[in-house]
Amino acid sequence: MKAFTRLDARAAPLPMANIDTDQIIPKQFLKTVEREGLSRGLFYDLRFDGDGGPRPDFVLNRPEYAGAGVLVTGDNFGCGSSREHAPWALMDFGITCVIASSFADIFDTNCFQNGLLPVVLKPEEVQALMGECLGGNHMVSVDLEAQTVTSPSGKVFAFEIDGSRKTKMLNGLDAIGETLSAAADIDAWEAGRALTHPWLERAG
Amino acid sequence: MRGMAGKTLYDKIWDAHLVAEQDGEAILYIDLHLIHEVTTPQAFAGLRANRRKVRRPDRTLAVADHNIPTEGQGLGVGAVADEEARLQLASLERNVADNGIEFFPMGDIRNGIVHVVGPEQGRTQPGMTIVCGDSHTSTHGAFGALAHGIGTSEVEHVLATQTLRQKKARNLRVMIEGTPAPGIGAKDFALAVIGEIGTAGGTGYVIEYTGDTVRALSMEGRMTLCNLTIEGGARAGLVAPDETTFDYLRGKPSAPKGGAWDIALSSWKALFSDPDAVFDREVRIDASAIAPLVTWGTSPEDVIPVTGVAPSPEAFPNPDKRAAVVRALEYMGLEAGQPIASAKVDVVFIGSCTNSRIEDLRTAADIVRGRTVAPGVRAMVVPGSGLVKAQAEEEGLDEIFRAAGFDWREPGCSMCLGMNPDRLAPGERCASTSNRNFEGRQGRGGRTHLMSPAMAAAAALAGRIADVRDYLR
């Protein structure tokens, strides 16, 4: 997984609540067997009209937000389907940080598996940031080490993050490798389980 | 004090699967890993790239469900018209063969929607931890198993380690009590819960459903209830196992047999929340007060009784919600204040992991028997698995549906997410027994109203959203 330390980038405001993963990447893009190339489908129905032409007023189509690395959006972002294609599509598009007042649980976990940082700010802070990003300057800076977001006008918002997730993110650690370092514990646990739950050993 | 109190069912299952803790995260053992074609190719690729093996192929079961066509399945994967879907299915076949994982391929009578197949095979059992790269894995909580959806990186993690790194969630008890009126069932209770707590209301919680109404539900009903848990934001929902659970499991292909059954049973009987267990939050639902429910908007929390009207944006003080309501009304092609029962439907879909089990089909067939689908309505039934389909055919349900004008299809996810050819056209309105009414979920521009199988059957007959109570016998 890619490490995330600090990001200075344009932030695109998307002021909608409850954006589900079907909207982040619709079903027709889930037939791939690859992780790459998914930016094509990102926010497809919002970005493109029925004929596949870009909708000029959608934020990610507007020239002033070209190359945005941060998305600022509404409550409960990423609800619905567990598809990890959602963070893959965001990252493939170049967005490595999403700021919202809350995230859906599975999406949140999926972000951390990939080095995409979900930042939770208070609703009024998200509002303020959104307001600034709608103006002429959209450059924000996100510092994971310091746990701060600095707005275009220089306002600093602090955010909370789980300690172990922070460490993994900062170092780009592979969760599987880490868990495998506890392989002896898993072996022992499994052996014990076979004694207390013998019928499960017959399953399959 | 929390430490002194008894344990909830969730606490018990959690504790029983805790392998180790590493920098603040629990390593939780996974008893059963269900996989399907859409969320696994990248996980197997990751394993190959890192020269890792599947740790417990015997704890893994694969099905093909999300993108398969619902006709001509017997012709095999080679005959699937959509090239990308065909590739994805072929990739699953190769991955399960390479790793010695049991697999029910498309066309096998045991194949079907992953959350229908696991229970029906007796692979889903009380007290287990179960994961799958699909958010509706919460379904299996109906058996008193801790079951939830995971992303593809976590699928890879479970394949490699048979464990998952987790933070413990909080406990939320949802008590459903009272005798429901005729025509009202599990889907209505589930929608009532989501309407009550909202789509993010359960975030960070595991829900345990209790109360006499839940106890009275069949396993099919409990699965419907737990299935929709994720739409309320909670990862997992639980119902403590009881005689209904044990009766369902007895004799299922992978359920324990003989002496092993007795050992398992005594272990399962200890799976309940202690009377002095403390829940972080409680919600009560009065089942006797529930009318048949439908969704009017584009979020599962947009729930109203079938006798209700589409809301008016002014009724919402929160400006964001007001904007969302305006957008949803426009997308759904509804006027504020319009009676929902006046909305004409173009399509009726009875299926999905929420409502495609035998009991769902029986309930719908009961409404449909001897009646006809309204002119111009495209109505389809997609059984949850080959076994459900066979059972329904044995009971003659297929004949009832066909005679009424329904299309009787082969099993799969189908129009629940429209990855296969079963889709809504832009602007089409659908009465659906599935679980998500998001914009474009069933096809770009498609308009989905979630409801129970009985309500969907009534909508097919009326040609509009209708009150099932007018169709009861």
Ligand code: SF4
């Ligand atoms: S039926 Fe729908 S919700 Fe259920 S597993 Fe299939 S796609 Fe997911």
